Amino acid sequence: MATDLHSTDGLTREFEEHRAVLTSVAYRMLGRVVDAEDTVQDAWLRWASADRGDVAEPRAYLVRITTRLALDRLRQAQNRRESYVGPWLPEPLVTESGPAVQDSSERLLSAESVSMAMLVVLESLSPLERAVFVLREAFGYPYAEVARVLERGEPAVRQLGTRARRHVDSGAPRYTVDPQERRDLTERFLSAAGGGDLQALLSLLAPDVSLVGDGGGNAKAPRRIIETADKVGRFIAAVAQQTIGDGEVRLVEFNGATAVVFLVEGRVRQAAQIEVADGLIQRLYLWTNPQKVEPINTQLQRGS
Structure with missing residues (x-):
């Protein structure tokens, strides 16, 4: 009717x-x-x-x-x-994968064009x-x-x-979209960063890797894009142990790909995602601006 x-x-x-x-x-x-x-x-x-x-x-x-x-x-x-203040990153969209979503119109939200x-x-x-x-x-x-x-x-x-x-x-960078490779490299990245293993961390980074941090002047984040493996690796090594040690680390999915959220007292305080090609991390996105991070909490609550 x-x-x-x-x-x-x-x-x-x-x-x-x-x-x-x-x-x-x-x-x-x-x-x-x-x-x-x-x-x-x-x-x-x-x-x-x-x-x-x-x-x-x-x-x-x-x-x-x-x-x-x-x-x-x-x-x-x-x-x-x-x-x-500093680089502006799009706000992450919490997505999920699996047959229930693959067969619905909601999967439009995690297509390549929304990466x-x-x-x-x-x-x-x-x-x-x-x-x-x-x-x-x-x-x-x-x-x-x-x-x-x-x-x-x-x-x-x-x-x-x-x-x-x-x-x-x-x-547009030509990054791989293989989900398992990105997830594996994300886990190895977290292990190296959390363990303070600079050499292991450097081995995961492409020579011309870049890190884009979005703090918006409201939270600590680089105000310029950091480039090269040595500079990015040392920055991550300097901040990762404190960030990871302060709370819980959880793998989630942003924009159809694996990402990481760092929680303190059950709420997301920071978030990160990597781009991968040729088995190495090519770019890291880091969100610390509460205006970008707080909506992630809302999205995660909706999906729980």
């Missing part, structure tokens, strides 16, 4: 059918879980008050609203990020380029539909897509 879009229950059911996709679009656009959820809530308000005569295809209508709202929010956020490495590259695109890339590359929308969503001519949207694709191809 067709959904009655004129009833409150019908409106809610129809919206909830598309919530996972809308959240996925918003998160890829914004790089923050809280902002994505707020954007989807705003989309719900627009949806609930919309003229039903304007809604021929609910999913297309909702994606259009969500994308436009995310664009507005992204433009505002970019101004704030210009004064951000941390990809999200970092997307941060360098303009808001419009990012919108085109997300809709075209992550969700497979034809350019004609992307043009309707963005209210731009199709030739202009194609140019935006070409520029975005070229930029991503030149900037």
